[in-house]
Amino acid sequence: MIARRLLAYVVAACLAAIGAVAASLAAIGIAHAQDAASLKKQMPGQWELSTTERSKTCVVTLKADAAGQGFKLELEPSCKTALPFTKDIVAWSVRGLDIVRLQDATGEAVIDFTEVEAGIFEGLRQGEGVYILQDLAAARSMAKSMDQMIGDWSMVRRNGQPVCGLTLTNTEADADNFQVFLKPRCDATIAQFNPTQWRLERGQIILMSKSGEAWQFEADDNAQWRRVPDTADPLIMLRQ
Known part of the structure; x- marks a missing residue:
């Protein structure tokens, strides 16, 4: 009798566990379906397709109208010249949970x-x-921000002491970056780093040396650009 009761208890517990797992999987499935559905609703509109530094750009208009195995889109005429692979693009779709x-x-x-x-x-x-694929209005706002980066800058320490001057240009260094020039009499650490290229990426100024070393700077609340990760004696870039 005790064995039967124990067996019945074990079976009931297992069924309850299976039910809980099934309910969890069902909830996950619903959430995943909602994620994909939300993405399909989010995407129609104008987007900028570009290289990371935006030296080559293309406007893509995603539409909600069905087209074969996906949805319709339009590419501006210059796309095929700027980004040759776009000549093969005829539609868009959402795959899995979060793939456009x-x-x-x-x-x-x-x-x-x-x-x-x-x-x-x-x-x-x-x-x-x-x-990169991003909202067209946001991309153009970023482009304006990048234009504002062009020109002379000063690097200072926390105490405000200047340690180097540099010039950010809009002259292409390669497919992804632009040229930067240090001015004479820079701090030894910066002179050794000797950045030759820069770009604006995800709200950061990225400086790069010939060896591939990179320094990142983020804007702070004081309209300054601080090197990250932060240190006890931070390096700050100021617009001149």
């Missing part, structure tokens, strides 16, 4: 994007590099 796919006529991916920040998606093409 720009696809060819067969539904295969020309490039897949995942959201890395609100309204900013990244996609990788093997052998080419990373591309």
